Amino acid sequence: MNIKKLVQLCKKQDREAQEKLYRQYSGKLFLMCLKYSDDQQEAEDTLQDGFIKIFEKIDSYKGTGSFEGWMSRIMINTAINRQKQKRLFLTISDDYPEVEDFELPTESVDLEVLLRTIQELPLKYRMVFNLFVLDGYSHKEIAAMLDISEGTSKSNLSRARDLLKKKLSEYFRDNTKKSL
Amino acid sequence: MKNRDLDKIYQEGLKDQQITPPDGTWEKIASRLPQEPVQRRALPIWFPLVGAAAVLLLLFNIYLLTQNSTEAPKAVTHESIPDTRDEETGDHPITTQELNQTIQTLVADFENRLQEANKNIDSLKQITRKYHTLISKEEISQLAETQVNERKSSTGQTPSQETREHLTINNQQDHVPSIVQSVPTQPAGAEDAPSTPAAERDPEQDASILIQEPSLEEQLAFDDLSDKNQTEKKNRFSVSTRVAPIFFETGGANLFDQQFSQKKATSEVSFAYGVNIAYNISDRVKLRSGLNKVEVGYQTQEVPYNAAVRSTTLDATESAFTMSSPAPGELNQQLGFFEIPLEMEYVLIDKKFEISLVGGASSLFLDKNNVSLHSSVFSADLGEANNLNKTSFTTNLGFGINYNLTQELKFNLEPMFKYQLNTFKNSDVNPYLFGIYTGFSIHF
Numbered sequence: 001m002n003i004k005k006l007v008q009l010c011k012k013q014d015r016e017a018q019e020k021l022y023r024q025y026s027g028k029l030f031l032m033c034l035k036y037s038d039d040q041q042e043a044e045d046t047l048q049d050g051f052i053k054i055f056e057k058i059d060s061y062k063g064t065g066s067f068e069g070w071m072s073r074i075m076i077n078t079a080i081n082r083q084k085q086k087r088l089f090l091t092i093s094d095d096y097p098e099v100e101d102f103e104l105p106t107e108s109v110d111l112e113v114l115l116r117t118i119q120e121l122p123l124k125y126r127m128v129f130n131l132f133v134l135d136g137y138s139h140k141e142i143a144a145m146l147d148i149s150e151g152t153s154k155s156n157l158s159r160a161r162d163l164l165k166k167k168l169s170e171y172f173r174d175n176t177k178k179s180l
Numbered sequence: 181m182k183n184r185d186l187d188k189i190y191q192e193g194l195k196d197q198q199i200t201p202p203d204g205t206w207e208k209i210a211s212r213l214p215q216e217p218v219q220r221r222a223l224p225i226w227f228p229l230v231g232a233a234a235v236l237l238l239l240f241n242i243y244l245l246t247q248n249s250t251e252a253p254k255a256v257t258h259e260s261i262p263d264t265r266d267e268e269t270g271d272h273p274i275t276t277q278e279l280n281q282t283i284q285t286l287v288a289d290f291e292n293r294l295q296e297a298n299k300n301i302d303s304l305k306q307i308t309r310k311y312h313t314l315i316s317k318e319e320i321s322q323l324a325e326t327q328v329n330e331r332k333s334s335t336g337q338t339p340s341q342e343t344r345e346h347l348t349i350n351n352q353q354d355h356v357p358s359i360v361q362s363v364p365t366q367p368a369g370a371e372d373a374p375s376t377p378a379a380e381r382d383p384e385q386d387a388s389i390l391i392q393e394p395s396l397e398e399q400l401a402f403d404d405l406s407d408k409n410q411t412e413k414k415n416r417f418s419v420s421t422r423v424a425p426i427f428f429e430t431g432g433a434n435l436f437d438q439q440f441s442q443k444k445a446t447s448e449v450s451f452a453y454g455v456n457i458a459y460n461i462s463d464r465v466k467l468r469s470g471l472n473k474v475e476v477g478y479q480t481q482e483v484p485y486n487a488a489v490r491s492t493t494l495d496a497t498e499s500a501f502t503m504s505s506p507a508p509g510e511l512n513q514q515l516g517f518f519e520i521p522l523e524m525e526y527v528l529i530d531k532k533f534e535i536s537l538v539g540g541a542s543s544l545f546l547d548k549n550n551v552s553l554h555s556s557v558f559s560a561d562l563g564e565a566n567n568l569n570k571t572s573f574t575t576n577l578g579f580g581i582n583y584n585l586t587q588e589l590k591f592n593l594e595p596m597f598k599y600q601l602n603t604f605k606n607s608d609v610n611p612y613l614f615g616i617y618t619g620f621s622i623h624f
Contacts, residue, residue, distance in 0.1 A: 015210065022206050027198025034199060047201055051209045114193045133187045134194060161183050168189070169181075 003067055010058050018055055025068065026051075029075050035118055035130050036079035046082055050075040076135060080145055083123055109168070117167040124148075125160035132157050237293050241286050416460045420470075420592055420621030423453040428476045430611040448477040452615055458525065466525040466536075474519050474544070474613070480511040483553070509555035513565060516548025523576055534582035534590070542574045542598060572603040574613070582621070590621045 001020065009017030030047050037043035053074050061070050118126055127146055131137040132153070137145070139153040146153070428447035454472030461467055523540025546569070551562040578596035585591055594617040600610055 013214070015213075018213070019206060019210070022209065026201050026205070030201040031194065031197055031199045035194070044201060044205060047205065048209050048212070052212055055213055109189055109193050111193060111197050111199075114190055118190070129190075133190060161186055164190070165181050165186055168186070 004063070007058065007061065007063070007067055010055060013055070021054075022051060025071060028068070029071060031115075032072060032075050032135075033079060034115055035134065036076065036083070036127065038119060038123075042082070046075070046079045049082070050078040053078055072135070076131070077145075080127065083127065084147075086123075109171070113171055117164055117171070120167065121160055121163055125156050125163060128153050128156040129160035129164070233297050234290060234294055238286065238290055241289065245282055245286070415588065415623035418458045418460075418466075418590075418621045418623040420456045420458070420590075420619050421454075422456055422470075422472070422592070422594075422617045422619035423451060424594075424596075424615035424617035426450045426452050426474060426476065426613050426615045428478065428611060428613055430478070430609065434480060444482065445478065445480045448479065450475040450477050452519070452613075452617070454519070456521070456619075456621075458621070464527045464530070466527070468521065468523045468525055468538075468540070470521060472519040472521065472542075473547075474517045475548070476515040476517075476613070478513040478515070480513075482508040483511045509553050511562075512552045512554055514548060514550045514552075515546070515568070517544040518547050519544050519574075521576060525580060532584050534580070534584065536580040536582070538576065538578045538580055538594065538596065540576045542576055544572045544574060544600070544603060546570050546572070567605045569602055569605060573601045574598040574603075575601065585620075588623050590623065592617070592619050592621055594618075 006017050006021055006024075010021055026047065029050065030043065033043040033046040033050065034040065037046055050071075054071055057074065061067065118130065121129065124146070128142055131142045131145065132139065139150045139157075142148075142153045143150045148156075427449060430445065430447070434445055452472050452474040454470055456468055456470030456472075458466045458468040519542045521540055521542040523538050523542075525536045525538045527534055527536045529535040549564045549568055551565050553560045553562055576596055576598045578594055580592060580594040582593075583591045596615050596617055598613040598615070600612060603611070
């Protein structure tokens with residue numbers, strides 16, 4: 001069944017079609033939720049909330065853009081709203097050490113490591129990094145979504161990158177030690 | 181390490197990756213989703229009809245039941261149910277058991293009837309489809325507009341109410357209020373019966389669910405169906421009587437002879453009468469024909485004439501002489517035609533007052549042709565005029581104002597202009613008739 005037909009049926013709140021849609025896209029969207037969440041449990045909650053929103057608002061999808069993109073935006077917004085509710089944006093300290101430079105490893109990094117390093121980022125850095133680097137939003141859009149200024153978005157991105165570099169370098173150092 | 185490289189590690193590492201959420205997540209989502217609504221596809225346009233019909237049937241049955249139980253209690257209790265009634269409480273003779281049983285039979289009966297109704301409605305559906313193919317999209321949108329307006333104006337009347345009104349059968353109509361009243365006056369024991377409220381309520385609830393929120397398209401189609409049903413009932417044929425004063429104008433020329441063109445000529449107001457039949461080709465277009473008798477009178481005045489007497493020879497004189505007395509007289513031409521019109525009528529406004537445009541042609545068959553001379557002292561029949569064609573034609577144009585007295589009876593008023601094409605052999609004379617036709621038409 002093609003996606004158009006599936007969406008049509010979902011608009012009629014056809015339960016079977018809803019499940020099909022879930023089975024088809026839950027893997028990608030769960031990864032997205034993990035990226036924006038502190039941990040797996042939070043990602044699961046976000047995924048549930050996001051899918052319910054998708055089914056509730058599916059009538060507003062006019063078929064102009066990609067349906068996957070539309071679902072992703074709903075999922076991201078759900079994740080952001082969840083974090084906003086936690087009101088954690090204000091409680092992060094800005095005290096982070098300088099990062100030593102290191103060489104880019106040749107081997108690819110495990111998905112698990114990538115996800116873990118993102119999840120370990122303080123919330124406001126994680127959000128900006130995800131939105132800007134992974135999901136292609138501009139600083140202007142991010143500023144509007146997170147209720148921050150564009151400048152903050154840019155500086156948060158810079159901090160996020162520094163922290164990720166540090167984490168990755170640690171990861172590679174540990175890896176090298178293990179392999180030795 | 182450059183930012184670009186870092187971004188690349190994450191972008192490529194996460195690209196097209198999936199992580200399956202834990203089992204049971206879908207079940208959690210599904211449990212939070214609202215209950216699956218009644219699917220609209222399963223609600224064809226005729227469903228509200230069935231629902232409303234079912235409710236009516238049920239109410240009617242309950243009514244019959246209460247009638248039986250109050251008027252002839254024995255009729256209910258003769259079945260092999262132990263008679264536990266208290267004889268003194270004759271007003272409330274039905275026991276809980278009895279009521280349960282009768283309601284069960286009612287429900288079964290209701291289901292049977294519902295099935296029958298379904299079959300009937302299927303054929304209705306087919307008719308609707310045919311109409312849908314027949315009527316153009318403009319008509320649909322017109323219909324939609326007028327109906328939306330009607331909706332707006334009729335305050336508080338829901339589709340379901342309308343539906344029920346459409347469906348109310350004449351002979352049941354009077355009973356319905358009494359049914360509604362009679363239900364609460366069930367005996368006190370009956371209120372405890374669990375199936376009583378269920379049997380009464382469920383079909384109505386179902387019906388209200390069914391009637392709930394039909395999509396615009398469905399509503400349209402449904403309204404269309406009911407409208408078309410009315411149209412079908414709407415009478416296609418009509419017969420009308422008509423009578424009209426006729427004004428005959430010659431346009432300055434003298435019909436009798438050109439030599440009289442300087443003479444003063446008048447036409448008397450005469451009458452046309454007849455019977456017309458009309459067939460409704462569509463809601464707006466009618467094809468009409470009929471048979472009319474048209475009488476026309478035409479006078480040319482101050483025509484000099486000599487009344488000649490037979491020449492008389494007088495005894496006193498040898499010579500014979502003729503007595504003659506020239507005098508002015510009036511030349512009177514009487515014409516009569518049988519008219520068979522063939523006209524199209526296009527209805528412009530279709531309300532209580534109907535206004536329509538009428539155009540067409542008539543064949544005239546000469547029936548009466550008489551010329552006579554009149555003076556104060558003298559009258560003479562001069563025979564037939566020979567400048568008239570036996571068969572001639574008119575082109576007709578006019579408009580009709582109809583007032584609907586009832587669905588079947590209309591009062592008609594039609595000013596009509598009929599231009600005569602070849603009534604007279606002298607082709608330069610093309611007189612016309614103007615008549616104001618009035619009459620009543622019966623539609624069937």
